[in-house]
Amino acid sequence: MSTIKVFNPAGEPAGELTFADERLVLDKGEQAVKDVVVAIQNAFRAGTASTLSKGEVAGSNKKPWKQKGTGRARAGYRQSPVWRGGGVAFGPKPRDFSQKINRKVQQLAFTRALSDKIAEGQTVVIDAIDLAEPKTKLLTALLAKLGVDRSALIVLDQHEEKVMLAARNLEKVEVVSAAEVDVYSLLFYRTLVVTKAGFEALTARMKKKTEVGA
Numbered sequence: 001m002s003t004i005k006v007f008n009p010a011g012e013p014a015g016e017l018t019f020a021d022e023r024l025v026l027d028k029g030e031q032a033v034k035d036v037v038v039a040i041q042n043a044f045r046a047g048t049a050s051t052l053s054k055g056e057v058a059g060s061n062k063k064p065w066k067q068k069g070t071g072r073a074r075a076g077y078r079q080s081p082v083w084r085g086g087g088v089a090f091g092p093k094p095r096d097f098s099q100k101i102n103r104k105v106q107q108l109a110f111t112r113a114l115s116d117k118i119a120e121g122q123t124v125v126i127d128a129i130d131l132a133e134p135k136t137k138l139l140t141a142l143l144a145k146l147g148v149d150r151s152a153l154i155v156l157d158q159h160e161e162k163v164m165l166a167a168r169n170l171e172k173v174e175v176v177s178a179a180e181v182d183v184y185s186l187l188f189y190r191t192l193v194v195t196k197a198g199f200e201a202l203t204a205r206m207k208k209k210t211e212v213g214a
Helices: 030-044 103-119 136-145 161-167 183-188 196-203
Strands: 002-007 013-019 123-126 152-156 173-177 191-195
Touching: 002 103, 030 103, 030 183, 103 183, 123 196, 136 161, 152 161, 152 183, 152 196, 161 173, 191 196
Parallel strands: 002 123, 123 191, 152 173, 152 191
Antiparallel strands: 002 013
């Protein structure tokens, strides 16, 4: 059984939460995680790089000089890629870098990433995050009580404006709902801080071992 520290809304220890090891998938899914992360990163790419080929560079088809008798190398047109200001050979063109990932692969990758977070003790559960005001200093103080001194992914069961406003000035802290958590976020942030309701919603998305061929 894996144990997860539980805190009350004030940031004080409130016991531990046990999570059955049978629900964790730690023996497979590494390649699925890699494939999904690469797909997510590729989706971030704008794909707007563009160069002009020799047929797109402005200019006439007139030869720069006659074919023979000058002692110079033959040249057919000034748009040639070998000339300064000419076209680009095999240069980039606008394209879509998005990749399609099989739904079962996505589920396996998510389950593996979350399983690692739980097994490695990088998950903290809090009953609820109830800030009196949407102030950054209040959220920072709460995270300090939870022992979170580096990057953190705060997961709620649903959006809460106070928490989101309090976290927007923290460079290494992101607030999302349980439905929005993806594999990349689980890997990017060091600690997973999740409310009890959010934890239930998050673990409900995990793939069962019987569904991954275990």
